[in-house]
Amino acid sequence: MLSVGRNQGAGAGVSAGTRSGAGVVGRGVRMTRVGARWRVSRPWPARLRPFVHSYAGYWEATTTPYRVRLVPTGRAVVVISLGEPFARVHRLGEARADGQVTGSLVAGLEDGPRVCDHPGGQEAIRLELTPLGAYRLFAVPMRELTNRVVGLDDVLGPAAAVLAERLTDTRDWAARFDLLDVALSARIERGPDPAPEVREAWRLLADAGGAIPVGRIAAEVGWSQGHLVRRFTEQVGLTPKASARVLRFDRAVGLLTREGANPTEVSAACGFYDQAHLNREFRALAGTTPGRMALARVAEGALAL
Structure with a gap:
């Protein structure tokens, strides 16, 4: 990814900001150190603001396995995996499915905690959507996604894999966000209007x-x-x-x-x-x-x- 080496290309974009733990790398893109990972963000277009709550990329310079607990927020989540996928994503208290691998995913609204295990080497783009933004983007009854995590292609179809491949092959984060903005805007504009x-x-x-x-x-x-x-x-x-x-x-x-x-x-x-x-x-x-x-x-x- 990023042509010759994913972390090499991404790291070049943050070299000016690594000493302070943050840096602006051009075209409004900002990189901030969050623990062992870098968070890459840019303001999203005005046309997406009613539907998108947050919007950021993440990547790791070193491979560090980690576990997080996700708690309910009243928002739906999309993760587009550009590197190593999550190893397990399960509701707290549920039996784990050994060998489960989850790549690009959609999580509907939750009313309980969920645990995510990652083997390290993450590179991904994560979006939090308002519920009605998710309804327009996914174009399915949102009750079908409540307390569920499904593959992104299960919701968006073959277009999901095409988008993930184009994002993976794109060299810099500004260009990635450009691609994502166009794809999101087109899908949301075609989506159903909430009552x-x-x-x-x-x-x-x-x-x-x-x-x-x-x-x-x-x-x-x-x-x-x-x-x-x-x-x-x-x-x-x-x-x-x-x-x-x-x-x-x-x-x-x-x-x-x-x-x-x-x-x-x-x-x-x-x-x-x-x-x-x-x-x-x-x-x-x-x-x-x-x-x-x-x-x-x-x-x-x-x-x-």
Whole structure:
């Protein structure tokens, strides 16, 4: 990849920034050291901003096996593998499938934690999509992807392999992002439009950090609760109630990882009954405690294990 040697080509792009741990390498591309890996980012076009939450490439200069736990964020994830694939991706508590290899993948919305094992030598592009952005990009009922990880080609068909091959063969990250922007824009523009009522329901939930009753949302959009639940689940993946739970948890994670955060104050700010309620939700959704989560380095929904 990158013609003659993947890491050689990628490393050349960061040489000016390695001493400080970060660098701008041209055309808006920025590389930042994140542990043993480099994170490569560039602002995505305005036309994609309603649909894309985050957007970055990753690569390792050295081969270091690692394990991370992914926690629910209220977003769908696409990983386009350009190097070594994940060895295992499984829900916490599930029996592992020995020999499972997962390359480019799609993960729908989750309501529980997932563990990812990687053998090292990663090079990939990772996107986080808003639920309705994912609905437009994937053009399938989002409930079919809830709590599931599937191959990217299972969703996008043969075009997925073509895109991954072109990205792998492209020499620099700016050109890679150019290719990705064109492919995403074309697919999203052709995708199904979410119902305006579902779009408004998601906006109300997200703006409130999940702290809004489903009955009030149904009244705001003019649907019965039953109709809202059916259409919302089809186009978002989780029910409104489950989405509210995940969004409230995600907001609490963000507040707890701030310096000097107080769990009691976070509980009240996020709409938990008390700190015991906060603790129960963290165990259910992340498999850990708020205190351990606050001490961990959380990056894009991932905790290093």
